Amino acid sequence: MYSSSRLGALWVGLSLWAGTQTVHAEAVIDQPAPLFTGTTADGGKLNLNSLKGKTVVLEWTNHECPFVQKHYESGNIPQLQKDAAAKQVTWVQIISSAAGKQGHVTGAEAIKLNASRGAKPAYVVLDADGSIGQSYGAQTTPHLYVIDAKGTLVYKGGIDDIATAKKEDLAKANNYVRETLSALAEGKKVPHPSTKPYGCSIKYPT
């Protein structure tokens, strides 16, 4: 059949091209951050793609985790959220605790909790099936990711460099999120793009 030689050549060309492509399904520094659409605490939807053009911070949280409490009760994370908002940085809180597990909340509870803690994230995303958390490989609460205006992941890791649940360590700690956001604002290279996350494990569905 005459046509098959053309088709064969077409296939060879296409497959060579396909072979050079690779799939990144994970959160890798300097690669596009995994996109997601999540349900927000107020019942809406948040599509990460809609935040293109803005710097975005993703914060995995669980209000019952002592490491999270360290950063909320001390006012550390609420302050970071306020500073972020002032600089047009979108802060997204993500709760990946499965139903019936520690830290699982309804939208209303999440909103109430933030109000009581003086926390003002731009969005709270409920991820009880853990799909967003797992696509990012989020492991701990807190676990932080920073995405630049182009949608590239520029930071992943811990909130700071002292892995304890003690508030008194905050003063000595180097806050990686603050460091990353300042570097982005100044157009500099992010000094520590990937650091060790610390905290409680995320209570994914088992």
Place this chain on the structure above:
Amino acid sequence: MLSMVLVPSVVLAEASPSTISAQASTPQVTARLLSSHLQVVAGQTVTLGIALTIAPEWHTYWRNPGDSGTVTTIDWRFSHPAKAGDILWPVPERHRMGPIVNYGYAKQVTLPVPIVVGDLVHVGEIWRAEAVVDWLVCKEECIPQQVKLALELPVVNASASYMAQPSPLITALQQQPKPAPWPVTLQAQQAGLQLQVLAPNISPQASIWFFPEAWGRIAQSVDQTVTRTPQGFSVALKSGDLPLKAGEALTGVLVIEDKAQRVGYAIAPTLQGSVPPTAPSQPTPQARSAALHWSVAVLFAFIGGLILNLMPCVLPVLSMKALALLSHPSLDRQARLHEGMAYTVGVVLSFVLLALLLVFLKASGQHIGWGFQFQSPIFVLLMAYLLFVVGLNLSGVFVFGSSVAGVGQALTTRSGLWGSFFTGVLATVVATPCTAPFMAAALGVALTQPLPILIAIFVSLGLGLAAPYLLIAAWPGAQRYLPTPGAWMDVLKQGLAFPMYGAAAWLVWVLAQQLDALVVAKALGGLLLLGFAAWVYGISRWASLAHRWVANSLVAISVCAALVIAGSVQGFSVTASPRPLSDLRSDRAPVTANSPPAWQAYRAQTLADLRAAGKPVFLNATAAWCISCLVNEKVALNQPAVKQAMVDRGITYLKADWTQQNPEITALLTQFGRSGVPLYVFYPAGSASQPVVLPQMLTTESVLSVFLTK
């Protein structure tokens, strides 16, 4: 520091100086401060230790806590100047919870610390040590806790110092990682590292795990693939977020555990640049029973290739080719033989190329297997495009060449040979997802063989696939059985378009499995554009030159747009969370009359836990693009009798979905000498039972007989 002889002394535990506040408790943990000695001497090194007794199901952490958690810390204060060393960490345990892996200790652990007692102590004084101990104790939830412990010891002359009674401290010192007694090397692999351990005397049943000392060097939650070699074993590790550079050392503890004991070996191999392996290793699959001798494998590969001809994804292509042959009854025997040869060369060459690609990818350390192309969404979409266009061509929407007659008569010997050659290529490509019985095992062996044998297996596979056609072409006797050409051929040709459309539709369905609904819209849009392009091309062949120019532009624009859509799928697959995976994670399908039986997603740890508990397990390794897998589920696994047998016998049904690349499942297939799905394994009750591998074509009876007799 424990060089002193243990004195069977009358000094008993009650007389131990560690009395006052040497013990403290929280609801989850009891901590005790212990000493190796009952008295201290100026300038001496003693070992103090914190013994933690941890409530069931809770655990504390190792120096590297793993994906979450925090290391236990001890802050020392002494009454006299003294120097505390680092904690001597006993061999850790691995705790997995969902996707999170932690390194730590359950039940009890003692953390010894060497302490150099300063010279400024005098006989008769009391030497006091205080420890502030911080730990994180977790079950699901985590609690940071802190206790303060103190211990007072009298200062004596060297001759009067005694060691304490055998205590948890001694055990903890015995549980320290030992220096590795064999050479350990570390090499870079694509996306990871390979530890090579030249320890030939390790039991094949032993389980092996490498605990990295520092975060980021390896991806801690990824399963480590252990491959036995004649010289020992190798462990494949995936790089973490802070990958090792050449010249840096990977420090950590290699834990080897078999029935008798669990021993940790401290290792710190340096990453070699691009140094070739120290010894030529021929990894053998762990399950030796599933391995085949290579000559048998070559034979099986040939038979597998023959069977491939009957697969639904090959038969249409073969028919297409047979049709081409039918349209040339005037070709003489020699010309036909040439065509047959060209086809054979096309098939075999494609298989060899595929083999080389496989070797290359395997060498790059990617855990891939048969059918791997269909795990890439963009490849799937391009295949759908291709089959759709072939279908349109068969339907007569368009023809290549300058005139209709071109199809029949303009076929010169040269273009005929090329046509035959590329039909062979096409047959190979579309055959890949249909891993026929026999072939899987042969390929499993192939991947573990040196290059020449691997190539031989693939060539044999290709010869098997090409054999029937070659036979028809070569044997004039067979011609008599060929029907006379006629108008029915056009009908047949048009009819053959439908399997092509069907295959394209199936591939779109596969895409939907891999990604989500949006990709279906994109794929259908792309197909629409191609359909339009084919139609415009078809009707414009006899048009005037100017019209034809317009038509060609339209064709080019449509085809480009379709390719752009395919390109966008690539970016899209980056973002979408694979649906089968999320389904697997969250689902336990309910048991109802017409539904599939309740299953759980396969994870190596789940299987290990179930096996350890002695529970019977049925394992189904499948993929959305594997038709025989789906057929087996429909005709056997989802049948009420099989479901009932699983419920009655308490069999846990694990499903390993390989629709997308998954190293954990690739490792599982390798373990059984396979490189493709389906794979069905039944693990009878009892932790030491031998797994039974079921055939690749299941019937209700064959499954039940395995369940009932084992």
